[in-house]
Amino acid sequence: YLRFAVSKYHKCLQFLFQVYGDVFRHQHSRQPFSILVGSGVQLSFVVLCLILLAMSVDMNGERAGLVSAAIFLYFGVVAYRRIRWRSFIFEILFSVNCYYSSNNGQAASPRWIRQGVAQALLPPSLICGVAFPVNLVAVGYHSSRSLTPSQGLSVLAIVTFALLPLSLIGTLLGRNLCGRPSKLPCRLNAVPRPLPEKRHCLAEPPIICLLGGLLPFASIFVEMYYVFTSFWAYKIYYVYGFSFLAFALLLCATACVTIVCVYFLLNSEDYRWQWCSFMAGASTAVYLYVYAVYYFFFKTRMYGLYQTAFYFSFMALFCCGLALICGAVGFLAASLFVRTIYANVKTD
Structure with a gap:
């Protein structure tokens, strides 16, 4: 039985050995990939902190209290009326995604400024791409939930004066503090290995x-x-x-x-x-x-x-x-x- 188990173990690892020299090869679209991963890391921190905040503080008594806390956690500049936290804590929290994104894409993309700007504009672009058509429908129905021009200018000011600076700061921290990318466990082959049929x-x-x-x-x-x-x-x-x-x-x-x-x-x-x-x-x-x-x-x-x-x-x-x-x-x-x-x- 021991011989059978060992032979089965080596047989399973045999296929892993075939891609030993290509497993750490960079794939296509490295910069968008690092931006997506960095945004996911940031949202994970925001959701985790938001749940912990909701467990410790009763936010059901105030209208849209949970939404206000989520915006405060995400942008780092919107004050939540019932909880007096210092804004720099959440500014650091926003910089987490740019910090990780810069570290993840440092070797892949030397154009770090463009990456930092794209990192900052990805979440607002998704929100605006969804909210703008719905807002047009709301205006057509004369709904009270439609956004006014002043509210749109407020969102634009938050993106310009909060997201972009924090994104660039996080990108700089990721480039300067992380140093060089970690060394790969194995060398890459000079020529990519052809993929076999499934x-x-x-x-x-x-x-x-x-x-x-x-x-x-x-x-x-x-x-x-x-x-x-x-x-x-x-x-x-x-x-x-x-x-x-x-x-x-x-x-x-x-x-x-x-x-x-x-x-x-x-x-x-x-x-x-x-x-x-x-x-x-x-x-x-x-x-x-x-x-x-x-x-x-x-x-x-x-x-x-x-x-x-x-x-x-x-x-x-x-x-x-x-x-x-x-x-x-x-x-x-x-x-x-x-x-x-x-x-x-x-x-x-």
């Missing part, structure tokens, strides 16, 4: 990425019902302790499933694991959006163009944020796994 359809990267989000979504399926109910049915949500457990379970499930997906990808002699690890974690948002469609038709009584556009647009924005968080966590876990495996492997 033995079955389950070894294809799109299939692996799509299946990777199923288990993480199952870990938050029950909790999402209460979150949707509190947001769309206007009911008070107060079980933030369960939210913390659900968020921790989501991160753990995403990390574990992404490691398994990357292992299957490397086992099929495919070394393109960077984007696959990110998309495997981000695919959780696909299942969540499908559930949001089900919730709209069977759990709500919304009707009309404005309510439909408002619901699906902002659920798409919510799913984009979840995709960034899960994708960043998946890539970090897969990167640690791959570095650990190939740092301890012996090719002789």
Whole structure:
């Protein structure tokens, strides 16, 4: 039995040896990849701090208290009226994503200024791309939720005088404090290894990425019902302790499933694991959006163009944020796994 186990172990590692010289090869679109991962890291910190803040302070008594705290955590300059925190703490928190993004893309992109600006403009671009069409519909329906020109100028001022400076500061810190990128555990081949044909359809990267989000979504399926109910049915949500457990379970499930997906990808002699690890974690948002469609038709009584556009647009924005968080966590876990495996492997 011991001989059989050892032979099976070496057979499993044989496929990992085939991509030994290409597993750390940089893939295409390195700068957008580092921007997406950096944004996911930042959102993870924001969500974690927001849940801990909601667990320690009662924010249901004030209107839009949780939303105000989220904006304060994200931008670092919007004061929350009931909680007197110093703004520099949250400015440092905003710089986390640019710090990590600069460290991750330092070797990939020498144009760090463009990367810092793109890092700062990515979240506002997503929000404006969703909110602007919905705002046009709201203006057509004469809704009180439509944004006024003064509010639009306020958002533009926040982006110009808060996001851009903090992004550039975080990028500078990432470049100067992190130093050179860490040394790779193995050397890269001069010529990329050709990819072999897949033995079955389950070894294809799109299939692996799509299946990777199923288990993480199952870990938050029950909790999402209460979150949707509190947001769309206007009911008070107060079980933030369960939210913390659900968020921790989501991160753990995403990390574990992404490691398994990357292992299957490397086992099929495919070394393109960077984007696959990110998309495997981000695919959780696909299942969540499908559930949001089900919730709209069977759990709500919304009707009309404005309510439909408002619901699906902002659920798409919510799913984009979840995709960034899960994708960043998946890539970090897969990167640690791959570095650990190939740092301890012996090719002789």
